[in-house]
Amino acid sequence: MTDNIIIYNASAGSGKTYQLALNYLKILNKIYEEGEFNLKSLLAITFTNKASFEMKERIISFLKEIYKQTEKGKIKTYETGISPERAEFFLEEIFLNYDSFQIKTIDSFLLNLYRALSYELDMPADFQIKTYIEKNLIEKALNEIFEAAKKTEGLLKFLENFVDYLLTNEEKLKIDIKNKLIKDSEKIFQKITYKKELLDTLGTYQENKIEKIFLDFNEIETFKDPKDYYLVLYTLLKKKLEEVFSREKTLFIGIWKEILSQHLTFFPEFIPWIYVKLGKLEGIIIDEFQDTDRVQWEAILPIVEDVLSRNKFFICACDPKQSIFQWKGGDPFILAEFMQKFSSYPIKVEVLGKNYRSAVEIVKFNNLFFSYINKNLELKKELLEELIFGKEKIEEKEEILTYVLKDFDWSFENVIQEAVNDFKGEVECKFLKMEENIEGKSPKEKVKELIKKEILNILRDLEQKKDLDDVAILVRKNEDITELSSFLISEGFKVIGSSFLKIKESPLINAFFSLLKFLNYLEDEIALAGFLSGDFFENSLDILSKYCEFKLTGSNISLVEFFKKEYPSLWENYIEEILSVRKYLSLYELCQYIVKKFKLEEKKNKELAYLYKFLSIILDFSFKGGDLEEFLEYWEKYSEDELEMPKDKSAIKVLTFHLAKGLEFNHVILPLFWEEKPYSSDLGLVFYNGNIYKGRKNELPGEGKIGWYLEKAKIKMELFNLLYVGFTRAIKTLYILIPEIEETRDFSKFEVTRVFNKVYSFLRDKTENFLL
Structure with a gap:
């Protein structure tokens, strides 16, 4: 194995897990041959615990095949260089030292790392991790800030000015200012878990403007920009929360990732300590790279740099088309930055172009649908313009669209796949017209009832054909799961819903x-x-x-x-x-x-x-x-x-797109009817080109407005990724339900229905033999 950096562009169903497991064994064998074998020296990172389990299972399965020298095992011996005797040795090592079998989620790895370095980081070894900050802790920290203000003239002046600002500028603000601050703080500290810009911003403010409060309170009068009030308060609060956490031996997930990232980035001498505590790494494999957030990546990047500096291995699988976790910080564009940063290294990019999951009819449909959007500039521009701007007219529109189109093209450039399966499949696009006998309190409720009726027809038809095994219905929100599951149960169907997990x-x-x-x-x-x-x-x-x-x-x-x-x-x-x-x-x-x-x-x-x-x-x-x-x-x-999802194929699965990602089902029913929330920036803060802007969209200066729309564009473009993930879950049959909706205010936020209709119309009018 000579390639030190391999990037797999892995579309849905392309055998990504197979390739990563195979590469794991190749690197493991290379480590063995170099005479310094240690199972801990190879790290594979996944996005979910389920994916970790699947990769472990696949690696062990490969080794068993090699050991038994089955037909597949002989091929894998050729591909990996592992003999039956060595496969037996690796299996024994895994079973005897299973804790050293390092295939885990990125947060699990980083937490292990943090615990191992707790002494060096001046943290108690027995601290507890919190994934969110309770209101009572925020309230406790705020109370301590208010108490400190009684003794610090600058801080008191700042808080008085801030309250005056809130009362003057914040709409619908009631008497309970403290409660507003607690709620806003909850939001921003949850964002800190993955939003690198917020961490960097709070760090910067801690170094400069905070000092003004304590050293020269007259400088507070220079806080004319509203973002100053918010960021200073959040920085003070973050510092105070760290003190509260320290007393209670707890640590918030966003804060410990930041501490780890800072120490590994600015103090390279920590890297040897990692190897002393956890063993020296000879290779890193990352699955679902597009779902990694910047805080996670900044924490692991110094280790990646060290591994590559020693001519060792870094392998990742990435598919920007399946990036549907941007609301949690997942950033597919980290990959482009990685390739630029390590451009002096030979990088092998391999497109996994075959589809091993779906019937040829489904693969052809997805090829046609998504490649047509990507290749047709007129259609693509029209769709993105409507999603991002609606009917708004702004001077910066063309500049913003240039950025957005470039990102879209990069995400969908490798969408065409070759179908491997030869069994018969089907794509059914069902356009649902409103019927007079459909009941409902509102137009939206009537459409929901229409969709339920059609789903019932599909299930009854599959039941009659004795083909009801492995059916999934994909929806956008958890509340849709509860409602649809209850309806199907009342109709006598056995149902498993992902919201049962909550x-x-x-x-x-x-x-x-x-x-x-x-x-x-x-x-x-x-x-x-x-x-x-x-x-x-x-x-x-x-x-x-x-x-x-x-x-x-x-x-x-x-x-x-x-x-x-x-x-x-x-x-x-x-x-x-x-x-x-x-x-x-x-x-x-x-x-x-x-x-x-x-x-x-x-x-x-x-x-x-x-x-x-x-x-x-x-x-x-x-x-x-x-x-x-x-x-x-x-x-x-x-x-x-x-409460993991039971593996009962006879039950109808009702899942969100996010839980269905990585899964496959014989039959997938996909109602294209959900309402998107209007976009708003996080607490009115906009980050762009290293600057921070605060205010309503129409009040922002040119660059701030561009930043606002680019952030909105990222969220809106996820709609295409959701469609891609949904359409590619099906093995045999894909049912797409498209209700007829009126161009009224009731349906103004049902963007997915309009997007599909527009693409379908273009294909029907401009593509020969387009029969779905």
Whole structure:
């Protein structure tokens, strides 16, 4: 193996995991032959835990084939240079030292690295990581800043000026300024986990303008730009939060990544310490490179540089067309920067041009659809112009479009694939016209009902053909999953929905669990309040509001006593009756009784999917002999990671595009009907050409406005990536549902429907034999 840098341009279904696993074994064999074998010396980074597991499984499978010298194994011996004897040795090493088998997510690797260097970074070894910052911690840090202001004239002056600015300039600002600051801070610190520009900005402000507050408070009068107020406050808050975290031995994910990145970038002497602690790296492989964010990349880049400086290996797989995580910071353009940075090295770029997943009809459809957009400048420009600008007319439009078109062309330049499979498949574009008998409260609701009806027709047809195995319906949002899953369950279908993985977020389940807690301990007022807020029966919310009014009179009566005294019939009919039967019923039977008693299947039909999943978990727990008290303890500790997508091909899968990425299904149903939120910049801050701008779009100067529209363009262009990911999940049949929508305000945000219709019309009018 002579190529030190290999970049795979890997379209959907092109055998990316196969190639990465093969390269892993080639590098592993090279390390062995050089006489310094250590399983830890090769690192493979994936985007998800599932992808890590799949790559490990593939590598072990390859080694077993080589060891057994199957027909495939003989080919892999030729491709990797690994003999059966060496394959046996590698398998033993993996099984005996599985912890050294370094195939993990990038955050998992960076966290291990941070923990290993905790002493050098002056951090306690037993710190806890937080993936988000709770409101109470932000409030605590703000309170400490306010307390410090009493003793620091400059800080007090700054805060007074900031409050004056908020009251004067912020629309709809109520009296609770503190609550606004907490909410804004929550947003910005969540962005810090992946937004490199924010980290750099806060770092810069920490060095200069913060000093003005403490050293020369008269300088505060120079804070004329609104962004100064925000950035100074966030920098102060970030510094104070770090102090709070340090006291509590916790660390926020965005902050520890920044600390690690800074130390590895500015103190190269840390690299040898990494190798002392974790072993010397001889090669790095990165999957789904387009989903890496800049904070992650800045942290790992110094290690990549060191590996390449020693003439070792860096391999990655990237497909900008599948970049659908830009809202989480995923940046496909990091790859272009990497290639420029390491242009002095020989870089091998290999386009994986075959499709091993889909039927030839599906591959041809995707080739035609996406290549036509990319090659037809008139169409492409019209689509992008409408998505980014709408009917707005701005001077900088052509300049912005030049940037955007260049990025679009780069993303979709390798879209054409060669189909490998010869089995028959089909693409059905179903244009749905509104029917008079469709019911719905609004035009949008009517379209949803029309789509449900068509989905039902497709499923019934597949059922009749005995071909209902492995069907997926892809939707845009989690709430769509819940609604559609509940509908299909009511029609008698077995359903698995990706939103079940977030079962603890269901209001119904939280209220149900609160009731179980209360039944177990009748003095638990918090549990009773949680149950009543679930609106299980008429007047339940009234009980809470009237109790709050009653408490304002100074009464010390408990919520339990108030419920018994003021609503005796409800207490007897529900609580006492359930308590009376509880001792005769198992945990699962008790829960079934509650469902029937409160008629939850009728009242909560939009959350049926969650309810049935919850009952399924309780049933499994009951089989192990657990009682109510044990279940309550179990549920408090219950990790939703345990709720992975079951591999039941007979159930209909209802998934978001993001969860479906990397998966494949025999039949995919894709309703092109979802509403996009209007674009707004993060807290009104725009980063462009190393500058920061703050304000409403129309108030921004030329460069600030260009930056605003370019950020919007990134988000809007993701629509094409979503379509690509959706269309390429299908193996045998792709059903695309396109409802007829009117050009009215009701449907103004349903951009995906209009985009598909426009492309389809162009293809139909200008392409011969275009039959879908």
